[in-house]
Amino acid sequence: MKSNIVIFWTLAVFFAIVTTIYTVWNLVTHGRLEWAGSMALLACGTLSGFIAFYIGLVQKKLGGVLVEDLEDADIDDGDPELGEFSPWSWWPFFLALACSVLLMGLAIGFQFWMSFLAVPLVLVSIVGWVYEYYRGNFAR
Secondary structure, three states, X not given: OHHHHHHHHHHHHHHXXXXXXXXXXXXXXXXXXXXXXXXXXXXXHHHHHHHHHHHHHXXXXXXXXXXXXXOOOOHHHHOOOOOOOOOOOOHHHHHHHHHHHHHHHHXXXXXXXXXXXXXXXXXXXXXXXXXXHHOHHHOO
16 A cells, blocks of 8 residues: 555656646746646646545554555455356346447437337346346356
8 A cells, every 4th residue: 555655646746747847838838828738737636646645544544554565465365355257147248238329329419219229128138137147057
């Protein structure tokens, strides 16, 4: 966690320096402030500082070092159980395809007929993904 804190504080300082250089450069060359770039760089620096400060508070609250920070730790020491996943499942693909058709129907000239056709496909894909362990070879 300490390395993350150092990285984000370094990013905050870097963006502060780049913001200053960018703002001064625009004032010298164009004679006016370029607001979009200056504010975007300033926001990047500010958000990096916020993240570094938050991670520092979390490290202080935990009261110690994480497994990832120990030099003699193995990879498996900090490996939590993430859940059960189905690498053979096609349902996430069908759900993504149905959602993309649904959103494409809304985005391209409000083609609502595409969205109306995609809604049942989204529902079938969600139901299929949720209940894939209740039928066939993997039924419990």
